[in-house]
Amino acid sequence: xxxxxxxxxxxxxxxxxxxxxxxxxxxxxxxxxxxxxxxxxxxxxxxxxxxxxxxxxxxxxxxxxxxxxxxxxxxxxxxxxxxxxxxxxxxxxxxxxxxxxxxxxxxxxxxxxxxxxxxxxxxxxxxxxxxxxxxxxxxxxxxxxxxxxxxxxxxxxxxxxxxxxxxxxxxxxxxxxxxxxxxxxxxxxxxxxxxxxxxxxxxxxxxxxxxxxxxxxxxxxxxxxxxxxxxxxxxxxxxx
Amino acid sequence: xxxxxxxxxxxxxxxxxxxxxxxxxxxxxxxxxxxxxxxxxxxxxxxxxxxxxxxxxxxxxxxxxxxxxxxxxxxxxxxxxxxxxxxxxxxxxxxxxxxxxxxxxxxxxxxxxxxxxxxxxxxxxxxxxxxxxxxxxxxxxxxxxxxxxxxxxxxxxxxxxxxxxxxxxxxxxxxxxxxxxxxxxxxxxxxxxxxxxxxxxxxxxxxxxxxxxxxxxxxxxxxxxxxxxxxxxxxxxxxxxxxxxxxxxxxxxxxxxxxxxxxxxxxxxxxxxxxxxxxxxxxxxxxxxxxxxxxxxxxxxxxxxxxxxxxxxxxxx
Numbered sequence: 001x002x003x004x005x006x007x008x009x010x011x012x013x014x015x016x017x018x019x020x021x022x023x024x025x026x027x028x029x030x031x032x033x034x035x036x037x038x039x040x041x042x043x044x045x046x047x048x049x050x051x052x053x054x055x056x057x058x059x060x061x062x063x064x065x066x067x068x069x070x071x072x073x074x075x076x077x078x079x080x081x082x083x084x085x086x087x088x089x090x091x092x093x094x095x096x097x098x099x100x101x102x103x104x105x106x107x108x109x110x111x112x113x114x115x116x117x118x119x120x121x122x123x124x125x126x127x128x129x130x131x132x133x134x135x136x137x138x139x140x141x142x143x144x145x146x147x148x149x150x151x152x153x154x155x156x157x158x159x160x161x162x163x164x165x166x167x168x169x170x171x172x173x174x175x176x177x178x179x180x181x182x183x184x185x186x187x188x189x190x191x192x193x194x195x196x197x198x199x200x201x202x203x204x205x206x207x208x209x210x211x212x213x214x215x216x217x218x219x220x221x222x223x224x225x226x227x228x229x230x231x232x233x234x235x236x237x238x239x240x
Numbered sequence: 241x242x243x244x245x246x247x248x249x250x251x252x253x254x255x256x257x258x259x260x261x262x263x264x265x266x267x268x269x270x271x272x273x274x275x276x277x278x279x280x281x282x283x284x285x286x287x288x289x290x291x292x293x294x295x296x297x298x299x300x301x302x303x304x305x306x307x308x309x310x311x312x313x314x315x316x317x318x319x320x321x322x323x324x325x326x327x328x329x330x331x332x333x334x335x336x337x338x339x340x341x342x343x344x345x346x347x348x349x350x351x352x353x354x355x356x357x358x359x360x361x362x363x364x365x366x367x368x369x370x371x372x373x374x375x376x377x378x379x380x381x382x383x384x385x386x387x388x389x390x391x392x393x394x395x396x397x398x399x400x401x402x403x404x405x406x407x408x409x410x411x412x413x414x415x416x417x418x419x420x421x422x423x424x425x426x427x428x429x430x431x432x433x434x435x436x437x438x439x440x441x442x443x444x445x446x447x448x449x450x451x452x453x454x455x456x457x458x459x460x461x462x463x464x465x466x467x468x469x470x471x472x473x474x475x476x477x478x479x480x481x482x483x484x485x486x487x488x489x490x491x492x493x494x495x496x497x498x499x500x501x502x503x504x505x506x507x508x509x510x511x512x513x514x515x516x517x518x519x520x521x522x523x524x525x526x527x528x529x530x531x532x533x534x535x536x537x538x539x540x541x542x543x544x545x546x547x548x549x550x551x552x553x554x555x556x557x
Contacts, residue, residue, distance in 0.1 A: 077543055085541025088533065104411050104420075107331070107343060107529040111409065111420065117537075118395075118425035124530045133322065141533040165538070221416055221429045223440035224466075228393055228537060 031105070032153045032186050038214035039100045045238075047092060047169040047196065050209045054172060060203030063173040071171065079173075081165060083237045086227030088119055088142035090166030091159045091180045092196050095212050098238055099225065110148060110155065116238070117227035123148035123157045140176065142166050155184040168198060175202040190216040303513075306362045308370040309355060312377045315474050318349030321405050323528070326497060330526050333498050337456035337490055340417070344500050345407040347523035353377075353474035358503065358519040369477055369511025372557065376475030379552070386554035388470045390424065393536040395445035397469035398462055399484060399504060401426040402520060407528040413437070417451065417458075422531035430460050442466075447484070457489040471506070482508030485515075497524050 049055075056064060070079045077084035082093070089097065099115040110123040123146040132138075137145075144162030148155055159180040168174055181197040192214040199207045227237050302310055323345065333342050353373075356362055365373070379386050389396040401421045402408070408421040416437035419428035430451040431437040439448045443466040451460040463483040471478050478484070485505040492498040500522040507515045539545075 077541075081538060081541070086537040087541070088535045088537070102418075104409070106341070106409065106411065107526045109529045113418075113420055113427075118427050120420065120422075120425060120531065120534075122530055127527065127530050133324075142535055142538075143533050219413060219437075221418075221431060221437055221439060222427070223442065224395060224427070224444045224446060226394060226445070228540065231541070 031150055032155075034103045034110070034155065034184060034186065034192060035105055037100050037102050037217040037219055038192055039217050040096065040098060041191070041213045041215050043098045044096060045170040047096065047172065047198075047210045047212075050211060052208075055205040055208055057201075057203055057205050060173065060200075063203065064171060067167075067171045067173060080167060080170065082167070083170075084231075086117055086231060086237050087165070088117075088121075090142040090162055091121065091144060091146065092182070092198065092210075093167055093169055094119065094121055094143070095182075095194055095196060096169060100217050100220075100222065102222075110157075115222045115225055117225055118222075122146065123155070125149065137161075140164070144178075144180075151183075153185055155182075157182045157184070173203060174198075174200045177202055187213070192216070302362060303365075305365040305367040305370040305513075308367070308374055309365050310362065312374060313381055315351070315353035315355070315377075318351050319405075320347075320349040323405070323523075323525070326524065327527055330524075333490060333524050337492075338453055338458070339412065340410045340458065340488065340490065340500065341412050343407050343409050343525045343529045344522040345525040345528060346403055346405050347499065347521055350403055350405055350473070352472060354472055354476050354518050357516040361516075363476075363516050364513040366509075366511055366513055368557065369508075372477040372511065373475060375555070376470075376477075379554075380474070384550065384552045386475070387551045388475065388554075389445065389467075390470075391549070391551050393424070393540040395426060396424060397465070397471070397478070398428050398446055398449070398486070399471045399478075400469070400473075401428065401446075402502065402522075403472060407525050407531060409529065409531075423534050424536070425534065430458075443480075445469075454487075457487050460484075460486040460488065462486065477508075477511050478506065479508050479510040481510060482506065491521075499523055 054060075054064075067079045070076070081087040082089045088094075094112065094114065097114055097116040097119070101115060102111075102113040104111040104113060105125075108124070108126040110125060112121040112123075114120065121143045125148045140161055140163035142163055142165070144159045146157045146159040148157040150156070157180075159182070160178070162174075162176075162178055162180075164173075164175050164178075166174070168178075177200050179199040181199070183195040183197075185193050185195075187193050194212045194214070196210045196212065197207050198204060198210070230239065231237060333339075354363065376386055390400065395401075401424060404421075404423050406422045408419050408426070411418050411420070415431065415433040417430040417432065419426075419430070421427070426446070428446055428449065429439070430449040431439050432451050432453075434450055439450070443464045445466045447462040448464040449460050449462040451458050453459070461483060462485075463481075465478070465480045465482065468480045468482075469478050470476065483506075485507060487503045487505075489501055490498045491501050501519065502522070503517055503519045505515050505517045506512060
């Protein structure tokens with residue numbers, strides 16, 4: 001059983017983003033235009049390695065097996081609070097959300113604006129951090145902290161500092177030392193590729209890669225998606 | 241704790257004996273240099289509502305419903321969380337007055353209860369509206385605050401979202417505008433062309449919003465709420481049939497960093513005898529473009545703890 005103890009994190013009223021200088025108000029120039037609406041090309045719940053199986057360490061394999069057992073026993077909340085509570089899936093699982101998402105690149109920040117549960121995830125390109133006045137940085141979040149940079153036409157994001165309460169996908173666990181490197185590039189104007197590298201020496205013997213692609217969708221106003229309403233209605237967190 | 245903005249959190253402190261009134265910051269918001277005289281003492285900016293609306297009681301003469309509201313315990317004083325100052329070399333907002341894009345944050349102390357309009361006139365409650373507010377305020381006094389949308393991790397409505405002193409990002413397309421809030425996974429979509437940028441078929445927690453430009457002011461009508469909403473933390477009510485009309489514009493005083501002003505007119509015959517308006521201002525905040533994560537579901541859904549935080553269901557009208 002891999003039930004993790006929940007730290008009830010009541011975020012402080014006075015907490016702020018506490019970040020520094022921003023870029024321009026409009027979309028960044030001289031970079032590929034990732035902005036728009038996207039949707040996963042081949043919906044899946046599994047982050048499939050490019051080659052071979054997931055290289056689990058003994059600890060990782062044990063935790064993975066525990067998750068499988070919990071799933072079989074229907075004890076979803078004991079290993080997957082996204083399915084049971086609609087908690088933010090975190091990185092990299094957000095990459096697998098079956099619904100559409102928007103990408104915005106504004107003011108030095110790439111924002112992933114998900115239709116699923118109105119989830120949000122950002123990659124900070126060039127907004128310098130300011131002092132963490134409220135100590136928010138000490139608390140792991142589901143999406144961690146993502147720092148990005150451009151390598152030619154590729155957006156490279158490195159996410160660290162995530163809570164261990166998320167999963168890599170619908171089953172694969174990780175620890176606090178998870179590092180997710182994503183390399184986003186346009187294959188063509190309507191196809192976005194995300195090459196994901198997973199690293200966590202506690203759970204994996206070596207870094208492993210997966211590739212997820214997305215297809216551009218027509219721009220649209222998203223209807224409110226409220227995952228907790230689905231849970232209340234005894235429907236799955238992720239609509240089929 | 242279900243939400244950092246559930247009433248119980250805001251109630252954590254004492255209830256100060258301060259009657260909410262127009263704050264200096266609010267008054268400042270109405271004093272653009274070139275604005276005409278309007279509303280008697282206030283110098284209003286162009287585009288703002290130009291005075292108390294017809295049918296609204298003036299002066300100390302209160303209706304029976306307003307007397308009910310006036311007799312309520314005062315709301316807690318507003319607070320303004322510390323925010324990092326705007327760096328001197330920060331990029332400025334777009335010069336185009338019709339380009340509202342960028343990151344903004346409410347820059348006035350949060351009003352827990354909007355009991356008067358932007359001119360200081362008592363809100364024109366119907367008795368039904370007064371009774372709803374009375375019930376909610378008394379529930380706070382009794383230490384059994386009612387569950388509201390924010391407490392159960394549901395979208396709390398556009399006025400609540402904007403009022404929070406946390407940043408939001410505005411992005412614009414030709415036919416629609418999206419406001420992305422740091423808190424509550426908040427999204428506020430405004431269609432500028434309902435035929436081209438279609439709104440959801442079903443009613444939304446945040447309502448359905450259609451906007452148009454009136455000169456340099458974006459006028460947004462929001463209605464079709466999925467359920468009644470709380471306009472503020474104390475529970476100033478808006479029925480599901482109510483409408484919010486928002487007039488949004490940038491105010492650019494010479495030599496000053498532009499700010500954004502939103503005048504919201506509340507139209508709801510169920511709870512108010514006449515439309516009434518409140519105003520908020522928002523500071524330019526590109527340095528706060530990286531949002532803190534908001535993940536209320538982790539706590540709300542936790543079966544191992546009591547997540548209702550002492551909140552109780554509100555009786556139906």
